[in-house]
Amino acid sequence: MLTSLIKFTKSDLARYPFLKESAEYVKSLDIKVEDLQSPEFSRVLERARERVEEAILYTLVSRKLKHEEIEILSFPVAIMLTVATGNNFIKERYALAEAKQAYLDMKVESKEKIMAIAGNFSWRIWLASEAPYTFKIHFSDCLRNTVHLRDKKWKLVNRLMAGGTVYLTRSETARLLSEEVRRHIKRRLEASEVPKLPQFITDVAQKLSMLTVEKIGKSELEGMPKTVKVEAFPPCVSALYEAASTGRHISHIGRFTLTSFLVNIGMPIDAIIDLFRNSSDFNERLTRYQVEHIAGERGSRTKYNPPKCELLKTHGVCTNPNGVCAKINHPLAYYLRRGTAAKTGQRATNNKMLN
Amino acid sequence: MRSRIICKLFQEYYSKDFHIENAPKQMDKREFGFILFSEGVMVRHKRFKRLDELKAFMRENVPSDAYYSCAYYEDPEAEMDKKGWVGADLIFDIDADHIPTNCDRVHDEWTCISCGFEGKGIVPKNCPICGCEKFDVKTWPCEKCLESAKAETVKLLNFLINDFGFLEDEIQLFFSGNRGYHVHVVSEAIKELDSSARKEIVDYICGIGLDVSFHAPVVKKHEKGVEVGRGMRFSCFGWPQRLWSGAQTFLEEANENYLREIGLKLDVIDTIVKNRAALLRGLREHGGLPLIRGVGAGTWKRILEHIVNLQSAKIDTVVTTDTHRLIRLPNTLNGKTGFKKVELPISKIDEFDPFKEAIAFRDGSIKVKVVSAPAFRVGDETFGPYKNGIIELPTAAALLLLCRERAEAVE
Numbered sequence: 001m002l003t004s005l006i007k008f009t010k011s012d013l014a015r016y017p018f019l020k021e022s023a024e025y026v027k028s029l030d031i032k033v034e035d036l037q038s039p040e041f042s043r044v045l046e047r048a049r050e051r052v053e054e055a056i057l058y059t060l061v062s063r064k065l066k067h068e069e070i071e072i073l074s075f076p077v078a079i080m081l082t083v084a085t086g087n088n089f090i091k092e093r094y095a096l097a098e099a100k101q102a103y104l105d106m107k108v109e110s111k112e113k114i115m116a117i118a119g120n121f122s123w124r125i126w127l128a129s130e131a132p133y134t135f136k137i138h139f140s141d142c143l144r145n146t147v148h149l150r151d152k153k154w155k156l157v158n159r160l161m162a163g164g165t166v167y168l169t170r171s172e173t174a175r176l177l178s179e180e181v182r183r184h185i186k187r188r189l190e191a192s193e194v195p196k197l198p199q200f201i202t203d204v205a206q207k208l209s210m211l212t213v214e215k216i217g218k219s220e221l222e223g224m225p226k227t228v229k230v231e232a233f234p235p236c237v238s239a240l241y242e243a244a245s246t247g248r249h250i251s252h253i254g255r256f257t258l259t260s261f262l263v264n265i266g267m268p269i270d271a272i273i274d275l276f277r278n279s280s281d282f283n284e285r286l287t288r289y290q291v292e293h294i295a296g297e298r299g300s301r302t303k304y305n306p307p308k309c310e311l312l313k314t315h316g317v318c319t320n321p322n323g324v325c326a327k328i329n330h331p332l333a334y335y336l337r338r339g340t341a342a343k344t345g346q347r348a349t350n351n352k353m354l355n
Numbered sequence: 356m357r358s359r360i361i362c363k364l365f366q367e368y369y370s371k372d373f374h375i376e377n378a379p380k381q382m383d384k385r386e387f388g389f390i391l392f393s394e395g396v397m398v399r400h401k402r403f404k405r406l407d408e409l410k411a412f413m414r415e416n417v418p419s420d421a422y423y424s425c426a427y428y429e430d431p432e433a434e435m436d437k438k439g440w441v442g443a444d445l446i447f448d449i450d451a452d453h454i455p456t457n458c459d460r461v462h463d464e465w466t467c468i469s470c471g472f473e474g475k476g477i478v479p480k481n482c483p484i485c486g487c488e489k490f491d492v493k494t495w496p497c498e499k500c501l502e503s504a505k506a507e508t509v510k511l512l513n514f515l516i517n518d519f520g521f522l523e524d525e526i527q528l529f530f531s532g533n534r535g536y537h538v539h540v541v542s543e544a545i546k547e548l549d550s551s552a553r554k555e556i557v558d559y560i561c562g563i564g565l566d567v568s569f570h571a572p573v574v575k576k577h578e579k580g581v582e583v584g585r586g587m588r589f590s591c592f593g594w595p596q597r598l599w600s601g602a603q604t605f606l607e608e609a610n611e612n613y614l615r616e617i618g619l620k621l622d623v624i625d626t627i628v629k630n631r632a633a634l635l636r637g638l639r640e641h642g643g644l645p646l647i648r649g650v651g652a653g654t655w656k657r658i659l660e661h662i663v664n665l666q667s668a669k670i671d672t673v674v675t676t677d678t679h680r681l682i683r684l685p686n687t688l689n690g691k692t693g694f695k696k697v698e699l700p701i702s703k704i705d706e707f708d709p710f711k712e713a714i715a716f717r718d719g720s721i722k723v724k725v726v727s728a729p730a731f732r733v734g735d736e737t738f739g740p741y742k743n744g745i746i747e748l749p750t751a752a753a754l755l756l757l758c759r760e761r762a763e764a765v766e
Binding site for chain 1 (some may be wrong): 434435436487488489517518519520521544545548549551552554555556557558559561562563564565566569570590592593594595672673676
């Protein structure tokens with residue numbers, strides 16, 4: 001059995017407004033943006049505003065199923081408002097909050113409905129008869145939604161898999177579906193070109209942006225330490241840095257990791273090139289080309305990020321992970337933690353390093 | 356500079372004997388790349404719409420090595436970031452270089468680049484004479500190495516078919532023409548997977564990040580701490596099945612030395628050896644992990660972690676995660692050996708003989724001056740070992756020595 005033939009009710013569409021059927025329903029009503037200003041639709045606009053507000057304040061969007069029609073219509077309007085803020089934080093937060101609520105609802109849904117929602121996202125899903133599992137899904141549908149989850153139970157290697165399908169419990173299935181929902185909403189938020197929106201919409205969006213600044217404050221906006229702090233490097237980068245300084249051989253992926261890390265923490269390009277000078281096959285022209293390429297000053301103009309911890313583990317670059325490593329999944333996150341936590345007064349050593 | 360005679364032989368092959376029955380799927384969406392004898396550098400970003408165009412190119416340009424992308428692009432000829440990636444096959448490379456064997460001492464040679472000091476076997480980190488870290492390394496496609504690569508390939512195929520559910524007609528299996536095997540999975544199911552999803556596939560096959568408590572009824576995390584799941588069984592597929600059957604083989608074979616190597620204490624080893632039969636019976640009959648006094652959850656965990664290492668397949672992790680990788684084109688010659696990259700049916704892997712089936716030149720002979728070479732076999736004939744001598748060899752055998760720079764042609 002691949003997909004269920006179950007039909008969604010209007011209440012389902014209100015609970016899961018991201019479904020294709022919900023979008024079709026809204027489309028069939030043929031409402032224009034300007035209509036939202038009319039008294040008839042004022043409650044839709046208000047509910048949409050509330051959806052985004054709830055997302056910003058509580059990272060959860062409640063469900064008000066008494067007024068199904070308003071609930072269904074307010075979802076696309078909330079998407080429009082979020083796009084209108086132009087604020088990436090709000091976009092992330094809104095997608096996450098809708099997904100979290102969807103998870104809570106799907107966790108207690110019937111098997112048939114879960115399969116129907118999964119089918120909505122073109123998952124290949126079957127019922128499983130092996131306890132404690134309820135479903136099995138194709139591994140590619142699983143991977144699309146697990147690669148960003150950190151808990152080791154989501155690593156494919158820790159899952160039961162046979163014949164191309166991964167076994168999941170009911171709540172695990174709901175969790176992965178909610179991840180699919182989050183990605184789906186995020187895509188919608190990113191894909192929409194910002195159309196010329198009427199004043200009354202942009203006004204609401206602006207208020208939501210203000211709320212975000214008040215609520216979130218500066219803590220989330222803190223960036224990298226101003227100077228390069230070698231003592232805040234994660235163990236893997238320290239080892240690579242040490243190897244480069246003493247001219248020892250570094251693998252291709254090791255070089256890329258080190259260079260992209262240093263570029264991202266703001267080390268000057270010339271200082272990075274100098275670091276490789278001790279290598280026996282050092283070639284200034286080639287090294288400069290590669291470093292500048294990674295820094296996004298050549299070619300595609302993309303500034304590359306260092307690989308995530310996961311990838312570094314796979315390729316054997318990860319060395320001597322410590323307590324901080326257990327809490328992060330990216331070498332830059334390590335640096336951010338240690339760099340901002342480290343006491344000041346390191347400037348002298350940093351300058352020495354850069355000279 | 357590669358010897359003229361190699362180039363001449365390759366030219367002969369590409370003008371007469373080069374056939375590809377099955378062109379790469381959607382070949383007009385692939386990027387092709389070549390290493391040319393004349394230039395010694397990679398010529399890439401090439402596109403061929405039809406097989407005869409590719410054949411004509413090969414005939415006219417005679418590359419020492421030919422590659423095509425696992426990726427499909429909208430515009431394969433464009434710069435890398437303008438190609439428009441639309442998907443990629445899932446490819447695996449199993450190379451003897453990644454598998455520890457005990458024969459590298461016999462056939463692998465290294466020379467320090469700064470002082471010229473020579474040695475055999477595993478390349479040291481530093482030269483024992485001058486401390487330099489750069490070496491010129493000469494490896495060898497030996498039978499024993501290739502047998503171990505084949506064993507890893509069999510394990511890989513088992514993962515792909517049983518765990519990932521790929522059909523046999525979605526999997527192409529090749530001998531690389533040198534020291535290993537290539538496996539290409541051509542399937543819509545994986546075509547659009549990004550690099551991080553492919554990395555999860557790699558980790559699954561290599562057992563990287565595997566926590567045995569998810570698969571074995573060994574350590575159930577419990578409020579009181581760690582407990583062994585009495586009466587619990589291994590699932591009969593996936594990694595649990597591998598751990599279960601691996602545990603049986605391990606117990607059957609493990610002697611005291613082996614048990615000590617994996618870090619077990621002497622009294623535990625003693626208990627395992629004495630109770631081997633009971634432990635095996637417990638495993639087989641109850642499908643779970645038998646517990647006896649002295650062999651507890653901690654010991655089983657250590658044993659199972661060792662089994663993960665034995666059951667995983669040693670693939671090149673970088674190749675599979677690279678969604679733009681260029682991989683050797685089937686039926687072309689490998690510039691390091693003069694052998695062909697040849698396809699073999701999955702069902703025939705056990706009896707496949709790379710030193711027979713990959714031979715491209717079956718006629719004639721060439722006189723060569725051999726510097727040094729271990730004993731080797733081509734077809735049904737065995738040659739060597741050689742040290743500083745002039746000898747006339749069948750073309751394929753001579754070409755192998757020439758390509759590996761172990762010999763020079765005598766004009």
